[in-house]
Amino acid sequence: xxGITQSPRHKVTETGTPVxxxxxxxxxxxxxxxxxxxxxxxxxxxxxxxGVKDTDKGEVSDGYSVSRSKTEDFLLTLESATSSxxxxxxxxxxxxxxxxxxxxxxxxxxxxxx
Amino acid sequence: GQNIDQxxxxxxxEGAIVQINCTYQTSGFNGLFWYQxxxxxxxxxxxxxxxxxxxxxxxxxxxxxxxxxYSYLLLKELQMKDSASYLCAVSGYGQNFVFGPGTRLSVLP
Numbered sequence: 001x002x003g004i005t006q007s008p009r010h011k012v013t014e015t016g017t018p019v020x021x022x023x024x025x026x027x028x029x030x031x032x033x034x035x036x037x038x039x040x041x042x043x044x045x046x047x048x049x050x051g052v053k054d055t056d057k058g059e060v061s062d063g064y065s066v067s068r069s070k071t072e073d074f075l076l077t078l079e080s081a082t083s084s085x086x087x088x089x090x091x092x093x094x095x096x097x098x099x100x101x102x103x104x105x106x107x108x109x110x111x112x113x114x
Numbered sequence: 115g116q117n118i119d120q121x122x123x124x125x126x127x128e129g130a131i132v133q134i135n136c137t138y139q140t141s142g143f144n145g146l147f148w149y150q151x152x153x154x155x156x157x158x159x160x161x162x163x164x165x166x167x168x169x170x171x172x173x174x175x176x177x178x179x180x181x182x183x184y185s186y187l188l189l190k191e192l193q194m195k196d197s198a199s200y201l202c203a204v205s206g207y208g209q210n211f212v213f214g215p216g217t218r219l220s221v222l223p
Contacts, residue, residue: 033210042201043157043213058210090156098144098205100164105156 003027004106006091012112019078021109023091025071031094032074033058033103034066036087043090049074050097081113116140118204118214125220126192134187134200134217142206148176148187149201151216157201160187189219197221 003026013019023032034046045058047066055066063085065077078085088110092103118138126132138146145164149157163169163178163185175188189196199216 035213040215042215043203045210048210098207098209098211100145100162102147102159102162103211104159107156 004091004093004104006089006106006109008109009107010110012114013081014114015082016080019081019111019113021076021089021091021111023074023076023106025074025093027093027104028071029093029095030071031097031103032068033092033094034064034074034076035090035092036060036085037090037108038087046076046089048097083113085111086113087111116204116212118202118212120200120202120214120217122215123218123220125222128192128194128221128223130192131188131190132192132219134189134219136185136187136202136214138183138185138202138204138214140183140204140206140212142209143180143204144207144209145205146176146178146185147203147205147211148174148185149203151199151201153198160200192221194221194223 005024007022033048035043037043044060046064049055049068067075088108090108091106094101094103120136148160151157161176168177173190178185199218201216203211203213
């Protein structure tokens with residue numbers, strides 16, 4: 001199994017509070033991704049990173065920011081959480097972007113915003 | 115733009131064969147991936163197709179027709195543990211994956 005650890009695994013918080021999710025990898029892969037998964041929508045890309053300090057927006061980036069200060073860590077921050085951000089969040093990694101390289105996923109973080 | 119479609123739910127019987135379809139429209143294509151996701155768990159990689167035809171891997175096979183924008187995942191000798199969601203994802207040259215909505219498969223005894 002790919003060495004990907006997400007923390008926390010579960011979190012319940014209130015609207016308006018800041019939340020940071022962490023993804024840690026031990027594979028030394030260049031690319032890291034944050035997705036959210038909601039019923040009826042499948043996996044949707046929030047942000048991705050193609051190297052230390054190099055990040056870009058995905059399909060549903062509004063309300064989220066990311067940072068990557070080390071190859072192994074990719075943080076997702078909700079500056080002021082809203083109920084619409086209640087979801088399951090997955091981190092993924094890959095050696096290359098696109099092509100024949102599959103993405104490998106962490107176990108996910110279940111986030112509830114009340 | 116990119117659009118990927120899959121049936122929402124399917125049901126099959128233990129020991130049977132089931133085919134899960136995926137149709138796609140993309141601005142660039144460099145491969146199609148299938149993932150399996152058990153409830154409450156992470157998606158796990160099953161197969162990859164970039165050329166037309168069938169790729170076989172044990173009880174699972176995946177087919178691709180690039181001209182038709184069509185793929186299917188074939189599961190043989192179904193087992194109860196195959197009850198899961200199956201996601202197809204399309205990748206383009208130097209582009210991110212686009213995932214379909216997933217098909218939830220229930221295997222009944």
